[in-house]
Amino acid sequence: MDSTKKSDAILSKEGFQFRMELNDNKAGMEGLDKEKINKIIMEATKGSRFYENELKKDHQVNHRIEKMMQQKTQITSLQLKKAQLQVDKLVLELEESRDLSHVIVHIDMDAFYAAVEMRDNPELRDKPMAVGSMSMLSTSNYLARRFGVRAAMPGFIAKKLCPNLVIVPLNFDKYRAVSKDVREILAEYDLNFLPLSLDEAYIDLTEHLKERLNWPKGKRTYFLRTDNITENGREEHIKEVAESSLPVHSISPVLFEDNTLHANEDNAKQNTPSLAEHSIIFGISVEEAVKEIRFRIEQKTTLTASAGIAPNMMLAKVCSDKNKPNGQFRILPNRQDVMDFIKDLPIRKVPGIGRVTEKMLKALGITTCTEIYQQRVLLTLLFSESSWHNFLNISLGLGSTHIEKDGERKSMSTERTFSEISVSSEQYTLCQELCHDLAQDLLKEGLKGKTVILKLKNVNFEVKSRACTVLSAISTEEEIFAVAKELLRVEIEMASPHPLRLRLMGVRVSSFLNEEEKKHHQKSILNFLQASKVARTLSPLPPEKLEPRQCNILPLTSHGESFFNKKRAEMQQNRELLRDDTANQQKIPSLRTLETTGQETNGEREVEKSTKSQILTCPICFQKQETSNLETFNRHIDKCLVGVCEDPNVQIQHKKEELPMLKKSNINHASTSDDKKKNLEVLHINKVNKLVLDCDDYSSNSNAESVTSIAVECKQGIERGSKESDRPSAIAINMCYLQNDSVLPVSETQQPCTSGTLEDTVLICPVCNLEQKTTSLALFNRHVDMCLNKGIIQKLTEESTDPDGNDNAANAQSAGSLRRGQQNINITVRTKRPGLISQQPASKKAKAISSRNTIDKFFK
DNA sequence: CGGATCGAC
């Protein structure tokens, strides 16, 4: 886009004003002068809610400035001295690192959207027009700009400025198509060019220019397009240009009815390309190359572009604005020329300096780049490091010298503005819609994120956002809505009895998995650990059935009520959802592994430790296997799972359908009265016990006995004081964690679970008692289900007869027991500390994995 | 980590 965006509304003590950066508002031409424009805008704005909010925001900025000025008065000379040394040291370093060897070009299409619309509709060409809607304009043509009609201005105000203004709705598909055409050209000069938006891009011409030196004329020759795509005399125009030998860039028939606009272009003074017989030969210089690019863009799209050429991105960007529209400007790659250019440059022109920063610096008497340099010491003391570093770089005319492809996206969001909605049920519906849309977008890019951010704007234009980070990456509508709904619910409750009067709602997902996490995502216990969190946020609709207000969005942080109490119904739903969706194992992770069969689970039972060879029944083929080695038995199960089951009658799919379904009516809830376990809750679900230890006061010296008897524990807010493991809102369900016969502090299990070194987190099947590298919890669940529910439950000894002789022994020993009568199941998670993991040779790791001949085979 | 703010298009 072009500089019209900078016409931000700014507020000052004098009142509401628009920055006027009108181009060539020549005398005698139709249009309005600054004063009239401001007056009209004021009238349209005054008293509106929007205006009131702008005032408020302005006060906040003023307050920030006051604070800064206050801070300034307290600066001591000692501080100044110290800062002086620091700054000047950096100046030297920066100066030394100055790199002028690159040729960076910033290409910027002129009034892009408007130009496209004018190109495609000749009737618009001589009219003031803008693209957008009555509520918001994206851009305007140059004629409209004379009336003060700018991008980011609401259409209804623009109409007041210019009653004849034609407003054309956005046609993004069209702009994208044009943009693609432009990019194809740019790619020929720099394969790694960097598109900033549909109408803007950086290219690094350094390499191209080296090659270009040896290019024959033929490779630099282009022919004028003579086709008749615009019925409106396009061809005529080209002829005219050819005959008059005007610079190529004057060809545009579209944008500028006023040719005097071009008078100030650099091109006029420079060698124009030779023009003969409708062909043009461009030279080998930088300028020529850029002209060639612009020429080709215009030939291909009938649209003009402006360009800036400089040794770095910051300068190139500023340059492209210099001779806009349809011009180019170059800063020669030597320090003096750079500094000359920077000298009087208003700071507001440089990218990254916006309305607020400009105002703050202005309060310090800084409006130009040289003034930044003069005040560099002061800036050191008043701004953050990254800020004053940035300022210093600007004042020295420095910027990135190589354009790097944008990294992976960090977030994805969708938001909508609407006429007031204050009925909560409608708000929830809207929220769900947004989640739906967002989920679809996420799906397109295959992304999953861990943080959900809800954005709300009320009718007074006050914006707030509420975020919640869950432990597992989520992406489906249901998952996102589960979190967003809670965030919204809290806001609604907080505001009650008044309704939220919203004008905008948005949902964003961020904290995407990085590559490493993606790779191991499914092999980790994390999925499972997070299951609780996600599910926990699933609260039942209708939302009107609200519980006592909670400041914390995370229900579990309220200690009075059991989460399971509240959310049982949801979990049930999820479970059914998961079951239904057999194709997608990644749906909401099942809480299934929290369940253990048995009548009762309490903390007072001994662990059986007999060791003998015995007969085990395979849960799949039901064949009895005599074995003294669990691993061997496990291998057998693996085979069956893979499908090479000895018994052809047994199908895995069949098994799955026979898994016990939980019925709502069968869900009961009971709390143990055991004082020692006051936080203990036992859910009786279809005779399946779910045991949860809400271990708020969990500590490393927790009673090992009680832990070994508990299937799953839920921890929250562990070690709030500790920085490293401080995860205020993070709640994880940890499996019993046992090592060397003692319970490790939960914090130690927490780290590996959240640090990405997940490959060493191992699930241990409570039945076969062996480590399981699972790729999916759903699959692991299935494995456990099979072991548990098909009458094959056997007493398993605790003695490890693991032939590998690795540390399985320790795990097996403490992994808990499974007995038919009482059926206490302990699921053990073994995690290693990140440090140890990274130190392990890769080969050893690989071996460890490959030697684990268990269920993971099935998953591949 | 959460929330607000800035800045850009």
Add this chain to the structure above:
DNA sequence: CTATGTCGATCCG
């Protein structure tokens, strides 16, 4: 009537 939608970065608590 009627003041966007999306994204990244940064700062502070």
